[in-house]
Amino acid sequence: MTAWNPRSWVLPRWRNQGRNAVLRRELRRQGFRFLAASSDGPDYAAELGFFVLNIDATAIRRLGLDHCQNAVLAGECGGSARLLWCDGAR
Numbered sequence: 001m002t003a004w005n006p007r008s009w010v011l012p013r014w015r016n017q018g019r020n021a022v023l024r025r026e027l028r029r030q031g032f033r034f035l036a037a038s039s040d041g042p043d044y045a046a047e048l049g050f051f052v053l054n055i056d057a058t059a060i061r062r063l064g065l066d067h068c069q070n071a072v073l074a075g076e077c078g079g080s081a082r083l084l085w086c087d088g089a090r
Contacts (some may be wrong), residue, residue, distance in 0.1 A: 001060060002039070002049030006068030020048060023067050027052060030059075061086050 003019035005011055011019075027034050033053040040046035052060060057074050064072040064086035075081040 001052060001064060001067075001069065001072045002047050003067040003069070004047040004049065008070060016047070019067065020050075023050065023063070026063070026066075057084055060084065 001023070003023040004016040006019070024034075027050060032055055034050040035053070036048070037051040038046045038048050052063075055063075055074075060072050060074055061084050064070075064084070069086050071083050071085045073081045074084050
């Protein structure tokens with residue numbers, strides 16, 4: 001998950017890095033284990049974020065909502081990743 005580009009508004013790199021620093025502190029405060037991660041695609045620049053271990057769908061959705069994300073990816077070992085909408089509207 002990431003805190004970059006809230007609600008798909010593209011922000012400068014320095015603002016996104018600051019938002020991710022807040023998310024990192026929140027993950028640590030809540031006791032989650034996580035690894036650095038990034039995502040990118042042909043139509044957008046890489047977004048840095050975190051691969052959060054042992055977190056359930058409700059908790060990761062809540063973190064996504066708290067950090068103004070439209071959606072987050074979730075999955076389980078041996079399974080496929082799935083897109084979870086944070087706003088509950090989809």
